Amino acid sequence: xxxxxxxxxxxxxADIMNAQGYEVAAFADGRAALAxxxxxxxxxxxxxxxxxxxxxGWEFRAAQLENPTxxxxxxxxxxxxxxxxxxxGTLSSVEVLYKPFALDILLPxxxxxxxxx
Amino acid sequence: MHLAEIGAxxxxxxxxxxxxERDPEMSQVLLxxxxxxxxxxxxxxxxxDAEAALRLVAEERARLLEDRRQxxxxxxxxxxxxxxxxxxxxxxxxxxxxxxxxxxxxxxxxEPGGVVVQMRQLAMVKRQVDRLTALVVEMLDxxxxxxxxxxxxxxxxxxxxxxxxxxxxxxxxxxxxxVRVTVNAPDxxxxxxxxxxxDQVITxxxxxxxxYGAGRPIEVSVRVEASQAVVVVRDHGIGIPEDEQSxxxxxxxxxxxAKHHVGLxxxxxxxxxxxxxxxxxxxxxxxxxxxxxxxxxxxx
Numbered sequence: 335x336x337x338x339x340x341x342x343x344x345x346x347x348a349d350i351m352n353a354q355g356y357e358v359a360a361f362a363d364g365r366a367a368l369a370x371x372x373x374x375x376x377x378x379x380x381x382x383x384x385x386x387x388x389x390x391g392w393e394f395r396a397a398q399l400e401n402p403t404x405x406x407x408x409x410x411x412x413x414x415x416x417x418x419x420x421x422x423g424t425l426s427s428v429e430v431l432y433k434p435f436a437l438d439i440l441l442p443x444x445x446x447x448x449x450x451x
Numbered sequence: 452m453h454l455a456e457i458g459a460x461x462x463x464x465x466x467x468x469x470x471x472e473r474d475p476e477m478s479q480v481l482l483x484x485x486x487x488x489x490x491x492x493x494x495x496x497x498x499x500d501a502e503a504a505l506r507l508v509a510e511e512r513a514r515l516l517e518d519r520r521q522x523x524x525x526x527x528x529x530x531x532x533x534x535x536x537x538x539x540x541x542x543x544x545x546x547x548x549x550x551x552x553x554x555x556x557x558x559x560x561x562e563p564g565g566v567v568v569q570m571r572q573l574a575m576v577k578r579q580v581d582r583l584t585a586l587v588v589e590m591l592d593x594x595x596x597x598x599x600x601x602x603x604x605x606x607x608x609x610x611x612x613x614x615x616x617x618x619x620x621x622x623x624x625x626x627x628x629x630v631r632v633t634v635n636a637p638d639x640x641x642x643x644x645x646x647x648x649x650d651q652v653i654t655x656x657x658x659x660x661x662x663y664g665a666g667r668p669i670e671v672s673v674r675v676e677a678s679q680a681v682v683v684v685r686d687h688g689i690g691i692p693e694d695e696q697s698x699x700x701x702x703x704x705x706x707x708x709a710k711h712h713v714g715l716x717x718x719x720x721x722x723x724x725x726x727x728x729x730x731x732x733x734x735x736x737x738x739x740x741x742x743x744x745x746x747x748x749x750x751x
Contacts, residue, residue: 340539341627342540342543342579343542343546345575346547346572347546349550349568350546350550353550385535412542414534414536414538414539414542415535433539433541434541434546435545436545437545437546437549438549440546
């Protein structure tokens, strides 16, 4: 699952993941992504942007952690922000890719979660 | 008069008390005390004046320090925002260029749709380059304006054409966001302005209306009044709280929380500088959750 408000980056990530053979669900903000998860979509990984209009990545993560079933889905933050902290510490245990990141960083990261048990 | 009474503060020494004192020695003592008292009063006044002056200096210093602190904070925030804004298109560019150079998904280039996909991705690359260029141009504008080397090149132009061209450029974005944009420009609005700069102003207003318009309809109108041409861009989005409205035309202004921001926060400031340099003015009328109306008035 890809959650990023930047249309081009979201499309590019989706294209690349599709070409790798992954099934992709992409959303422009946290609320839509959360609704999909609550509706039964079960990704092996969520690539999560932080600064988004509507529900931000921080708010999405906090909501995700409140739901015991959804809380188990791994998250990798993809962000252009210099500072991750929002004071709540909900991102303390997640992996982070700082934009811009190279393809050969992204693909192994995603592959690692895809093959995780 | 007894010295004890003076010491107890029960009487005051004046010229009269000195003159009316019969005992010549006491008169001398009183005179000495009077002179001493006057000296002390004078010194005390001098000290009070000096302290007041020092307080003023300290207050001025504190104010300057606070101004400086705010300027440094604004600069730091701006740098953080600029870095963020530059990194996002760079991220897309970096990924796409990697992807297009290394054919890691062979079918994408051999399948019939492969070329189409690549063309779409190249168009995306182009857009990121445009975005980066626009950001850098915006930063250059700020440095030009603050250095006072900002110049307009006025020439005859129809304001309607400028508005149409801007909206044409936003066509893809408008379609993507499913926003209904209506234009009401029944009559020509010719004048002598710097078309590229007015384009920049309208572009900023339309971009803001799309950004903060919450997906609701946007109305654009162009009309000619007695001695001016007027462009109005109206959205029905999140609006701007009244106490923030005066700030939006400031440099580095961003009313929306940093977590949700987009853009450098310089657009409206640059827009205002352009409009004012053209002899016109720009104003906003806005209510939270009801939307914002930006009006640009340009002299004919």
